[in-house]
Amino acid sequence: MTARPHPVPVLAVLAALAALTFLVLLPLAALFAEVLDQGIGRALAAFNDPESRAAIRLTALVAAISVPVNTIGGLAAAWCIARFHFAGRGMLLTFIELPLSVSPVISGLVWVLLFGAQGWFAPVLERLGVQVIFATPGLVLATLFVTFPFVVRQLVPLMVAQGREEEEAALTLGAGGWRMFWHVTLPNVRWALLQGVLLLNARAMGEFGAVSVVSGRIRGQTLTMPLQIEALYNDFQAPAAFAMAGLLALLALVTLGARAMLEWQTRRAVDAQVTPA
């Protein structure tokens, strides 16, 4: 590290810290203060409520489906985009990143347009007796859409930076496709992949807008944890809402902590590649 020419004025540091305090730190503190105000015991009791438990279970289920689907899809897409040159490569990447610039509400709306009461596939679904919207499948689909790009965005830049020489080396040494993938490709991206999976999971569990559109808000059935927070809050059961919000905030904090550690690992992996010893 070279010495920095201009030290940052104390005033600027204070201003930046004040901004972070008012925008980020205080809201978080206020949230946890609300939880602690009511007492830990009472906050924990809120999770005994069957509806809250159903919400937690539903959230876990949605995440348990979305995370593997989008992880496997993301790996396949990253392999194509980072390792091959093909017509429409840029367009494919644009499509994959599209959900990032779409409002969560619209991410839910599109599924209603397909599977809702007046949707394209409504007649088919009715004949089959399957309900998608206002049911778990709709929640999963909306979550899949919203969390779609997370893994690809983590993997592609890293894989491009790493290059494909190691994989080619594995081939010349006699490895087949799967062995190359398991022994070379996957270990090389494991930290970035884990980081992507963590973010994907956090978003899957915390998504609000998209799932609120497809949920129909049936208590005990189609409310995920964020939706349950809203329901409780609007019902003037603020303490229970804060308890659940506190739980999700903890998940976010843990995710950020783990991510910071993984980022450090990834940076090490890239540095080791780029700078010769």
Next chain:
Amino acid sequence: MKGSFVRPNPLPGFGPAFGLTLTWVSLIVLIPLAALVVRPWSLGIAGVLASLGSPRVLAALELSFGASLGAAAINVPLGLLVAWVLVRGRFPGRQLADALVDLPFALPTAVAGIALTTLYAPNGWIGRLFAPFGVELAYAVPGIMVALVFAGLPYVVRTVQPVLMDLPADVEEAAATLGARPPQILVRVVLPAILPALLTGFAMAFARAVGEYGSVIFIAGNMPGLTEIAPLLIVIRLEQFDYSGAAVLALAMLALSFTMLAAVNLVQQLLARRGG
């Protein structure tokens, strides 16, 4: 098809991986978005225009895009300040402050919504400071702005930060040896280098703000025509089973957002060309 479509490559697995990818993208992203693009026209052109022309829709769009532009505009200097302090500052707790920046990324929007509302409501820690003067933060436009600035801040910080980090100190030192004073260094040396990143951050913060739903509806008050954002109006139309009306508004929002983003892109390309 493989011969011309994909450049020959000894690595295996393109066929299956590409097939899987295409299926995945089509099922989860392309087909649903196609439904969104097609649906509004079931109303006919006149119907679409009528649906968009209602005062409530116009007010919601104006609020969403106006507040988002405002929030993104606040995020740019604020994010630059935070990024600069994080990159160049040496103070205890810098790493913690750095980690805090990502919180709006990771915190579920509903949680952010009730946390911000609690803080800025008239009886909240901050809201109570303003209440005696009759200034309402929560349940009014300032509250919406706070939520949007919160959501957009990490985008600006995280796009500017790496560029600031890569900005070699010797360029500034060189400018200083050539007799430039600190403000001149900032304006003539530093700003031009980070302008593209600032623009990207602005665009990302704006896009996020326009679509933001969860945190805003808690703090907004949601009065039709006053504090009702466009995404909420989409939800309301859906609840009335007005699918086409909801799709019209959604498509309009996307079209406006992409136009904005394309404009920012264009400015960036012009900047890049000027910069050689």
Next chain:
Amino acid sequence: MSLALEAVSKRFGATPALYDIDLAAGEGEFLALLGPSGSGKTTLLRLIAGLESAEAGRVLIGGADMAGVPARARGVGFVFQHYALFRHMTVAENIAFGLRVRPRARRPGRADIRARVAELLSLVQMPELAGRYPDQLSGGQRQRVALARALAIEPRILLLDEPFGALDPEVRRGLRRWLRELHDRTGLTTVMVTHDRAEALEVADRVAILRAGRVEQVGTPAGLWAAPANAFVYRFIGDSVELPCTVQGGIARFGSASLPEAPCALPDGGAFALLRPHEIGIAAGGEARVRAVAAAGPAVRVEVQAGEFVVEALLPPGAVPPSVGSACRLDLGAARFFPLR
């Protein structure tokens, strides 16, 4: 095992990379592919390994056509320019990789693998570094691990892509000698890509000189030096001085009174002469003038102003350097003439 390329052509999109290459390396031969960057030498090496596919022509290893044989089945040891060591594996794991991924029927037992790794580690002279990770090694050490890894699969031929490209000159020289010794010991047919003429001429049995996707000349280092096929080869394999001239009736004239005429077998027209600096003789008295003398080093470097040209000559050690500013005469008897194109 022998290697042969027959009429191999390759293009990337619309740009041709290799034209109609014919090249062969005999059993146990060390062949260098020498050329400037962009000459197609790395592409040629990757073609042999099966990492690129040719549009036309055949690659034969041990007489067998490699068409349709994937990289992993060619039995080719490839050492990548940037080594491509598996960063998450130790040195020993890197070397063992090629043995561990063999199909079960041909896979050696654990003990055999361990023994083979130990043997290779001692061959590349780094037995104590088995447990290190690639990022804990110096460039030269990584190079040797990459070589050991390639040798572990008992390849039929060994391919080296700029093996010393990323190393500093001191390390390069040592490794060069070591590589040649290793080759002599293993007797493996080896093809090495390099852009460094000293490297190619010192290490290889034969050198193929490539330019813009074509083989310009193939020969032993001594043969190339003695009889370069064209001006490109002449310039590429050693320092040269170039003087334009006009040929008329078997006499080349340089258009300057201070340069002597010389006999030339080319037809009438524009041409140029190429000389090695040490082949230029300097005698006292004449129209040319000594501009500068640098007497440090093994040879004396003399800069002569001859008309509009500045000619640099090397005098043998022990020669008495002329004084700066003195009049002199150049002897261009060793010049080779090439027609202007």
